[in-house]
Amino acid sequence: MTSRGLHFSPRRERVTAGRILAAAIVWLYVLTALLGPWIAPYGEAQISAEPFAPWSAAHWLGTDQLGRDFLSRLVFGMRNSLFLALAITIASFALGGSLGLLAAAGPRLADQILSRLVDVFMALPALIFALMLLAIFGTGAAQLIVVIAALDATRVFRLTRALAMREAALEYVEAARLRGESLVWIMGREILPNITGPLLAEAGMRFAFVFLTIATLSFLGLGLQPPAADLGSMVRETATLITYGDFTPLIPALVIAILAGAVNFLIDGYQAQPVPGGDDG
Amino acid sequence: MGEAPLLDIRGLSITTAAGAPVLRDVHLHLRRGEVLGLVGESGSGKTTLGLAALGHVRAGLARAAGRVWFDGEELFGIPPAQLAGVRAARMAYVAQSAQTAFNPAHRLTNQIIEAAVFHGLMDEKTARARALADQARLGLPEPEKLGRRYPHQVSGGQLQRVMTAMAMQTRPGLIVFDEPTTALDVTTQARVLLAMKRLLAQSGAAALFITHDLAVVAQMAQRICILHKGRIVEENATEAILAHPAHPVTRNLWAVRQAQRTARAGGKTLLEARNLTAGYGRGKDILHDVCLRIASGRTVAVVGESGSGKTTLGRVICGLLEPRSGTMRLDGAPLPGLLRQRGKSLRRRIRFVHQSAETALNPAHRARDILARPLRLFEALRGAALAARIEGLMRMVELDPALLPRRTGQLSGGQRQRLALARALAGGPDLVICDEVTSSLDKVIQREILGLLARLQEETGVSYLFITHDMDTVRAIADEVIVMAGGRIVEQGLRDAVLDTPQSEHTKRLLACAPRPQPGWLETAASTAREQER
Numbered sequence: 001m002t003s004r005g006l007h008f009s010p011r012r013e014r015v016t017a018g019r020i021l022a023a024a025i026v027w028l029y030v031l032t033a034l035l036g037p038w039i040a041p042y043g044e045a046q047i048s049a050e051p052f053a054p055w056s057a058a059h060w061l062g063t064d065q066l067g068r069d070f071l072s073r074l075v076f077g078m079r080n081s082l083f084l085a086l087a088i089t090i091a092s093f094a095l096g097g098s099l100g101l102l103a104a105a106g107p108r109l110a111d112q113i114l115s116r117l118v119d120v121f122m123a124l125p126a127l128i129f130a131l132m133l134l135a136i137f138g139t140g141a142a143q144l145i146v147v148i149a150a151l152d153a154t155r156v157f158r159l160t161r162a163l164a165m166r167e168a169a170l171e172y173v174e175a176a177r178l179r180g181e182s183l184v185w186i187m188g189r190e191i192l193p194n195i196t197g198p199l200l201a202e203a204g205m206r207f208a209f210v211f212l213t214i215a216t217l218s219f220l221g222l223g224l225q226p227p228a229a230d231l232g233s234m235v236r237e238t239a240t241l242i243t244y245g246d247f248t249p250l251i252p253a254l255v256i257a258i259l260a261g262a263v264n265f266l267i268d269g270y271q272a273q274p275v276p277g278g279d280d281g
Numbered sequence: 282m283g284e285a286p287l288l289d290i291r292g293l294s295i296t297t298a299a300g301a302p303v304l305r306d307v308h309l310h311l312r313r314g315e316v317l318g319l320v321g322e323s324g325s326g327k328t329t330l331g332l333a334a335l336g337h338v339r340a341g342l343a344r345a346a347g348r349v350w351f352d353g354e355e356l357f358g359i360p361p362a363q364l365a366g367v368r369a370a371r372m373a374y375v376a377q378s379a380q381t382a383f384n385p386a387h388r389l390t391n392q393i394i395e396a397a398v399f400h401g402l403m404d405e406k407t408a409r410a411r412a413l414a415d416q417a418r419l420g421l422p423e424p425e426k427l428g429r430r431y432p433h434q435v436s437g438g439q440l441q442r443v444m445t446a447m448a449m450q451t452r453p454g455l456i457v458f459d460e461p462t463t464a465l466d467v468t469t470q471a472r473v474l475l476a477m478k479r480l481l482a483q484s485g486a487a488a489l490f491i492t493h494d495l496a497v498v499a500q501m502a503q504r505i506c507i508l509h510k511g512r513i514v515e516e517n518a519t520e521a522i523l524a525h526p527a528h529p530v531t532r533n534l535w536a537v538r539q540a541q542r543t544a545r546a547g548g549k550t551l552l553e554a555r556n557l558t559a560g561y562g563r564g565k566d567i568l569h570d571v572c573l574r575i576a577s578g579r580t581v582a583v584v585g586e587s588g589s590g591k592t593t594l595g596r597v598i599c600g601l602l603e604p605r606s607g608t609m610r611l612d613g614a615p616l617p618g619l620l621r622q623r624g625k626s627l628r629r630r631i632r633f634v635h636q637s638a639e640t641a642l643n644p645a646h647r648a649r650d651i652l653a654r655p656l657r658l659f660e661a662l663r664g665a666a667l668a669a670r671i672e673g674l675m676r677m678v679e680l681d682p683a684l685l686p687r688r689t690g691q692l693s694g695g696q697r698q699r700l701a702l703a704r705a706l707a708g709g710p711d712l713v714i715c716d717e718v719t720s721s722l723d724k725v726i727q728r729e730i731l732g733l734l735a736r737l738q739e740e741t742g743v744s745y746l747f748i749t750h751d752m753d754t755v756r757a758i759a760d761e762v763i764v765m766a767g768g769r770i771v772e773q774g775l776r777d778a779v780l781d782t783p784q785s786e787h788t789k790r791l792l793a794c795a796p797r798p799q800p801g802w803l804e805t806a807a808s809t810a811r812e813q814e815r
Contacts, residue, residue, distance in 0.1 A: 172643040
């Protein structure tokens, strides 16, 4: 009997302390993002003190170059980046996933065209390409979502296509064709449920990377535009403080790093694991 | 018994993690140089026992009691490192599926010698020389050239022989063969079996030969153990078990071979194909000028070795492959070659059942979804009517409707094949193409499925195009037979005429290679098979 090969599933039996910690961190971020406006002591763009005020009881992390509360900006920046990253991840998976399925299950010509197109896109350095597109289309939340999602979709496409190809060769897909099922049914109802495990794992990974990309673009001034708070631009705007031995500007960077680390750690639980195959004799 | 046995299993019990018994109090011994057959249905615990003989218990199972002595050492009592040493030097295992047992990224000879060289049992040069000699002895053509190939570049029969060479590399005292020829077609099986038998006799190794086919083991073993639900129910010398099977389970294993039903002639023409020629992509023709007629309510068996074009014929008829030339008519009306050009009613009338239900049923779906989909599609059933039809289909294929919420991966092999049949019957087809539907099942389940197919035919008047390589299956199911070789029909006619007075050499060979328990069958079959080897 042939083994179905690798199966992807969460390794539920291995709940380690590290994984619990990572999950706790992720939940903390999500809660902060959701409850942001109620947690933050000041408004997102509210000027509440003199610029570059030091840490105090009223302003735990001081204020930024315009006198806005740094902690409140941090909470709102996290909220903005998180929602943006989520929207981008969902968009890139919707686009790359459906095209990947189409390439694997659809006509050969579709696969040829899509795959070559993706090759061309991937040959360009993503960040430079994103900078170029943002320079052309202008900056803003909508542009960020479209540009990063489109670039990220190329990787999602490749993964989905590879996973779906393996499934498309199996006889249950042929059985569906023989019944006269539509391509959409075969893609969505026959193949997709069998590859969701690894796709979810990848989504977590991509999410962390998207978070980083947003921060990078913001740091370069191409992210969310003021007065919206943004982790990357916060680092840039207050960077001068570092020359005075104040590490406050590094806190947003740390916030980004901790989330990226926690998500990666959590995703490690979703890994390919071989299922012992064959029948019992 | 003057000398101590090589392998001595005493009171071995193995259970699943949940505590369900897999092996119950098994006692077994094997003398040096002896071949012992281990026969049983799927789920009888024979693979578990074979692995336990090597001191291995699969993940998810646990040894509850008992000891395994090999050449004076208790395998479950020695440290793992020492066990690994014993295994490397003096034991070997030949798995059922050679395709999955080899690493696709390494050349064959390198894989054969790897274990022996790694454990420092011999230097690489000696190992290579021995590997080549063994491959030649196993009847593999041009061992030097073959050994440099990768697993996917050689045929299944050759790979199985290469795996035997790998097992023989260290001249082990004990080899466990786990259904080594089940995946092969009958003529290849005969050749591989004879090669294994000769090499075993020459090397003097003892062997456990696990199979579900009594006729196969009768050719290989001096003694046979019948395993049923984890217990050894009968043990005797091969001749004695063949002559006087004592236990009902043994007799049942026997009776399976004799299944036969009366062939019926005539019947109204359902499908007629004329001068079909077909091939894949831009490749050369696989089918040449094939003509056939399938009568309504009858079974036409298509037999041939691997590569004879029988599967391609099935694919052409069901519309998966467009013929390059030729015509097909269903009930007198032209049948388009391409699936896309066939309307819903034509797709409903011709259904296909794949060889492996494991991959033909979507593992993400539940049994209920599997049956509901074609009923919605072909009969537009909804709600209560749909639920009632689903239950009716389950009963029709003798499955418990309680299984409906299960995912297909949670069903046994036999249950899956029944479900696949039920799916094909949903919508009330006129013709079902069965592509080797019984060849991956054990003999007992094979007979059940064949019986079910016959009953369903009587009830629904469906016709079958039954693709197989096994003449015993043909005898059990067919009304008419088509024998194929090299993409052409070499013989066709009523079953009894073809089987009793075969005209073509191919038919004679297929008949000769169907395993028989009679002494000497293997030698005759293998020589018949070899005459035609390319």
